[in-house]
Amino acid sequence: MRNPIYKFEDIPTTGLVILHDCLTTEAEQRILPCTRLTWSRWAKSGKAPPIKKIFGFTAVHAEHLRAFLQGEDWREVKLPAANNAA
Numbered sequence: 001m002r003n004p005i006y007k008f009e010d011i012p013t014t015g016l017v018i019l020h021d022c023l024t025t026e027a028e029q030r031i032l033p034c035t036r037l038t039w040s041r042w043a044k045s046g047k048a049p050p051i052k053k054i055f056g057f058t059a060v061h062a063e064h065l066r067a068f069l070q071g072e073d074w075r076e077v078k079l080p081a082a083n084n085a086a
Contacts, residue, residue, distance in 0.1 A: 016059040049074045
């Protein structure tokens with residue numbers, strides 16, 4: 001079972017974060033005070049980091065999310081290279 005993200009400190013430093021775990025619902029306030037639709041619109045317009053579909057979940061890079069929430073330009077955040085060594 002996944003854990004909802006309520007505080008900035010709960011966001012991992014790297015990897016993907018399931019967007020649903022961050023978005024505020026009618027029942028509880030989480031780290032992102034918006035709906036999935038709002039985030040999608042922001043991502044399409046370039047205001048927010050883009051979303052990725054992974055195994056049926058909508059996710060965002062943790063590094064980009066951290067920068068976005070700190071008011072930094074998330075576009076300038078370098079993501080770690082994928083380890084392709086076999």
